[in-house]
Amino acid sequence: MPLIVWPNRYPNHPNDLGFPFPPLASDTVDMARSGRAEQDLLRLCHGGMDREGVRREVLRALRRLIPNDAAFLATADPETLLLTGAWPDEPLGTVTQLFLDNEFGRDDVNKFATLATAARPVASLDSTTRRDRPASERYREIMRPLGLGDELRSALIAGGQCWGYLCLHREDHELGFTAAEAATLARVSPHIAQALRNTMLLPGSPAADPALRPGVVLLADDLSTIAMTPEAEHLLSLLEPGQLPLPVAVYGVAAALRGLERHPAGPLPSTRVRTRAGPWLNLHASRLAGPPDAAHITVVAEPVEPRAAVPLMLSAHGLTAREAEVATLVLRGNPTRTISATLHISAHTVQDHLKAVFDKTGVRSRRDLVALLLSPPPP
Structure with missing residues (x-):
């Protein structure tokens, strides 16, 4: 009976038995093409692009190097490891809040914050679960309903600090990401991290505008907006817009607060976010005291004083x-x-x-x- 091999949907992918395909002349061509794709990616990472350029061009180049069906790129506060911005491909943008709840409030594999402190900051769902994808709640509740299967995650580390996160997805098929592809991502991730870090040094000033005043956002437990002060509305308008009603950093600190309430440990969540004009904002979440039906989540947004932003800027300079x-x-x-x-x-x-x-x-x-x-x- 002849050996049946799964279709080679992705370049240089092992067959279903885990053995690499025999080397062919076309493999040499694929390796040369892969080498050029990696060099193109590295040139982009060190080309001084702004954050939108990193998101658009780097992810495009990365898709040529590691084929994927959807990607999620986020920036992070290197001190708190909370999200400061996120750019999901479709269909991921429709479930960002579910991902945040899973990330900060549920027990699951390959959490971003875990990868940020791990000896190896890159891991795939298949490798961690030994191909038992349903062992992950994230797969069962979010990814499988979207038709997604394996995911390859990386904490983006540069200079010993985490500046963001990256997650690559493939459609729900038995073949997932290979060990070679994970090794490739581990090799290029520090360069992507440096590209993100460098975006903090583009024109703009860390000094606070004296006209800016702190503001408050009131959220329900499902993270829907109940109320917002005019000051908060103005401050949040200075951040990069996303696909959600509010910047993802707001939902990030709120989701982290709910996770902290389930598993108390550490201080109340906060994160620092740079505005498009340059000044920094600090966002921190807490629970509003009152009756159970009125104990909403408050997120305070306030300008960061120049001296308070210095440590982060020094880190960004490497x-x-x-x-x-x-x-x-x-x-x-x-x-x-x-x-x-x-x-x-x-x-x-x-x-x-x-x-x-x-x-x-x-x-x-x-x-x-x-x-x-x-x-x-x-x-």
Whole structure:
């Protein structure tokens, strides 16, 4: 009886027995094409694109490298690991809130925050569940109804910090992502992470507009909007629009609050989001006290003071921990001798670190560094 092999729906995919197909002349062509696709992707990642360019061009190039039927790209606050923005392909955009509830309030495999702290930040559903996809609630309740099967997830790590998340989906078919494709994603993910990190350094200022005032959004437990102050409406209008009524960062902190209530641990959820004009906002969620039918979720949006945004901006510039310490002390007006005594390093070492800070931030002096990170935006 002849061996029956599943159709090779994706390039270089193993057959149903897990063995690679015998090398053919066409395989060499496929490998060369794959190598070019990867180099094209890396060039895009380091091309200085804005966030929309990263979303559009990088995902397009990634689809040529790792064929997929839908992708989800998100940015994250590297300190809290909560979402600050999200760009889902269809049909994923119709179930974003279900994904958020699963991500922050349910026990499941390959959670983004788990991958962000794992030794290997890339994993597929099939590999983790040993091809038992229904073992995942996310697959049972969200993906299978959409006709989606295996997913390949990655936390986007650059400089030891997580700047976003990526998830690739394939239609619900027995063949999922291969180990080779997972290895490819692990190889290119740091470059995608750096592209996202670099978008934070595009023109704009981290300084807060003095005209901006904190605002409040009131949400029901199903995350529908009950009320919003005019200040909150204005602040949220400064963020990048998405497919949901409100920016995904609002739903992210609210979903994280509900998850925290199910499994109490840690502080109330918050995240920092950069506006399109440059200034940063802080979003944090809490439960409104009152009768059970009125205990709604409140999300407070408030401008971030310039100095509070400095650590995030220094991380975005790729500074090491020691370089960031030196830069922070410079921003406080400390001379080299004080920095040397505070950090217990020589004055020569301080100057070496400061030179590295200047190189990475693109400035030439302490005054320029202060102007870059603390000066108010031009009128």
